[in-house]
Amino acid sequence: METFEITTKIKFGKGALEYLESLKGKRVFIVTDPFMVKSGMINKITERLQDGNYEVFSEVVPDPPMELVTKGVEAVLGFKPNTMIALGGGSSIDAAKAIMDFSKKIGNLNDMRFIAIPTTSGTGSEVTSFAVITDQQKGVKYPLVSDSLLPDVAILEPELVKSVPAAIVADTGMDVLTHAVEAYVSTKATDFSDALAEKAVELVFEYLRRSYESAEDMEAKEKMHNASCLAGIAFNLASLGINHAIAHNIGGKLHIPHGRTNALLLPYVIEFNAHIDGFNPKEYTVAAKKYANLAKLIGIQGVNTRALVKNFVAEIIKLQKLMKMPMSLKECNVTTESIQEFKQDIAKGALEDACILTNPRVATTGDVLEIIHQITS
Structure with a gap:
């Protein structure tokens, strides 16, 4: 029950x-x-x-x-x-x-x-x-x-x-999206949390860019405020995943804003969780199917589940670039030396983080290190 x-x-x-x-x-x-x-x-x-x-x-x-x-x-x-x-x-x-x-x-x-x-x-x-x-x-x-x-x-x-700077609108808006997406594919997700997460994702893709581009667009401001709350309720019910597990530890060691870190990780975490290596897998994972469903929900086309997931990732990256967000740790002014110094600690901390318990795919130290490598440069 x-x-x-x-x-x-x-x-x-x-x-x-x-x-x-x-x-x-x-x-x-x-x-x-x-x-x-x-x-x-x-x-x-x-x-x-x-x-x-x-x-x-x-x-x-x-x-x-x-x-x-x-x-x-x-x-x-x-x-x-x-x-x-x-x-x-x-x-x-x-x-x-x-x-x-x-x-x-x-x-x-x-x-x-x-x-x-x-x-x-x-x-x-x-x-x-x-x-x-x-x-x-x-x-x-x-x-x-x-x-x-x-x-x-x-x-x-x-x-x-209304007066939040555009860069912070971008960071926090991507945090909303990450909350909703992670809650949606969580192993604790239910019909109730899914409904909230889906609505949050729809609102983000419809209103985040508008909110970023205009401080006077009060409809967009209100809708993103609502989306944030909806995503919060969703992940409070279903918990989160590896995206936040890694982000918590990057934030603690490298001091990058939380939403910005989540945004860096999200495309690569989706690829990892979807596990869509190869063009014709015999059976898609539950996570892959749910990512594909989110893609269709926001109007993305694709010939199969793999294509839908890939196109969903591409749409996320497109949104990040439109908001002029950094796309790597180096673009966040993190040195290669700092990444090398802390990456093992970040991976260890991520695997011990409570959020990883509900991630749809079990991760190893090597998996986390590979994700960190992907966002390095």
């Missing part, structure tokens, strides 16, 4: 931030990053907290380390809020999840509500039971997985993503 359940209440569309007006009289702790304060984005939140009974913790950095979480927990225990708001991209929401979870356990704050407000359309963290925290000394990213990390409410306000 399996269960389909969405714990998080989702407020979406223009004006979604009006929900915050219901927090009047609450003690609110806001977790965010310095840019949200400097840019004035934080005011869109605080102006709706009419009685001003809030505290802002704005020290979140990319790849949040445990030391930051500890500092945030100390601040929460001092303020004793009954509501926590996470405002920002994946790093802010992930940091807030860890701060919230530890604060509840340590400070007897079990009734504290958790609201996530994403300002990028990528991680889907506002609806997942995942968070990623970094051990800076070891250069390792640790995924935290627990239903206790799920926000009570997610607010998808398209106005908050």
Whole structure:
């Protein structure tokens, strides 16, 4: 028996931030990053907290380390809020999840509500039971997985993503696609997660380029924000795969933005998982058939499953190039020396990553090293 359940209440569309007006009289702790304060984005939140009974913790950095979480927990225990708001991209929401979870356990704050407000359309963290925290000394990213990390409410306000720079739109948009595609071929995929993943893929191919090309295209911004959330629910149900397993470890060692790393890997991971060597295989893998189905879903033609998979990969690469994304580690300014130094550690970490457990094809160290080689130059 399996269960389909969405714990998080989702407020979406223009004006979604009006929900915050219901927090009047609450003690609110806001977790965010310095840019949200400097840019004035934080005011869109605080102006709706009419009685001003809030505290802002704005020290979140990319790849949040445990030391930051500890500092945030100390601040929460001092303020004793009954509501926590996470405002920002994946790093802010992930940091807030860890701060919230530890604060509840340590400070007897079990009734504290958790609201996530994403300002990028990528991680889907506002609806997942995942968070990623970094051990800076070891250069390792640790995924935290627990239903206790799920926000009570997610607010998808398209106005908050209007000013995101085009390069970040590209990175985060490809993160959405990777989440949806990996969830779709996961060994834990179900009809329910598939429906969400399929819709996310359709939205990405229809709206990501538009969102990249125009900050004023609010339809595209809203649709990509929705796609991110849909893909997040899909992978929260079905988990991910080798793409994220490798990306977590590349990010920890080589410090490339997560969405960009996922984009580099995705074409080669699809080829690996589809396992379509040779022109006339006797039987295609389940993953190959599902990739082919995604291709048909977005209007790609192909004479057989192999052709459809190849054309799906080509369409992904075309989208990356249209958005002027780097196509190799070297184009991300990673030196050959760094790749040689860390590739064994990256491969080892990937094979130990929880995400690899639901990958549709079992991978060896050699397989991971070959994928890393393919994205090197």
